Amino acid sequence: MKEPSAGTGATTSFDDVKQVGAGVLNIGYVDAGPSDGAVVVLLHGWPYDIHSFVDVVSLLTDAGYRVLVPHLRGYGTTRFRSDEAMRVGQPAVFAVDVVALMDALKVEKATLAGFDWGARTADIVAALWPERCHGLVSVSGYLIASQESGRNPLPPLAELSWWYQFYFATERGREGYEKNRHDFAKLIWRTASPKWKFDDATFDRSAASLNNPDHASIVIHNYRWRLGLAEGEPQ
Structure with a gap:
């Protein structure tokens, strides 16, 4: 594999x-940098998308x-x-997806990096x-999620931060998220990162990815x- 070398970073398109x-799946992905370079797989979380890494990719490809x-x-x-495929979102299936992507691209080994859902996925792989x-x-x-430990109640203040999980457990929550996914995502962005002063263009760039029919x-x-x-x- 090609050895990394120093360089200067710039935002990647x-x-x-x-x-x-x-x-x-038929997976959409960005493939940047030299084809013979050591491989890094970057995995986003919810409710974000690949644009979370626009400032990171160039730093890595330059290296x-x-x-x-x-x-x-x-x-x-x-x-x-x-x-006919089950629209399953349990954490393990995302790890299976990553391994399948690596197989499809004939990538034997990679450095895996992610946050939120992406972190769980990388950990499981x-x-x-x-x-x-x-x-x-x-x-x-x-x-790595444990349904068994997830049954244990948390202190009220900790439970409050997971309000949307309980909302999603209801049919009203499912319909509400389906209908209001963009407003929902923007609320999560603001509450999860209260000091991040993102503009509408930055949000809209990622929010477009939530229009996926299976999201x-x-x-x-x-x-x-x-x-x-x-x-x-079941598998």
């Missing part, structure tokens, strides 16, 4: 989104890395290859497929699965 069949930034299932141009993981950067901690189903299943209210993928 994500206009060129490629598509590849990988497992149950000689090949950088892959996929839209997770339910985001952007990523689509299910079959109408590292735990279950360590031979595919050269390194791990997990922003927000080492997060709401994936999000609702993810949070219901965490609370033990939805079955996971």
Whole structure:
């Protein structure tokens, strides 16, 4: 593999989104940097998208890395290859998706980095497929969901911060998110990062990825699965 070298970073344009069949999905992804560079896979969270990494990619490609930034299932141009496939959002399936993407692109091993849902995904790949993981950067901690521990109540103030999980457990919450996903996402951006003064253009750039036809189903299943209210993928 090509050794990384020093360089200067600049914001990368994500206009060129490629598509590849990988497992149950046709995954949309950015592929930047030298084709023979050591591979880094960057994984976004909810309710964000690949544009979370626009300032990061150039720093890595300038250093000689090949950088892959996929839209997770339910985001952007990523689509299910079959109408019959379960629209499942449990954490393990995102890890399976990443391994399938690496297989499709003939990437044997990569450094995996992510935040929020992306951090969980990277952690699971590292735990279950360590031979595919050269390194791990997990922003927000080492997060692998446990339904068993999730049954334990938290102090009221901690429960308050997870209000949307309880909202999503209801049919009203599912309909509300389906109808108001953009306003919902903007609220989460503001409450999760109260010091981040993002402008409308920055938000709208990422919010477009939430228009994916499977987005709401994936999000609702993810949070219901965490609370033990939805079955996971049988496999």
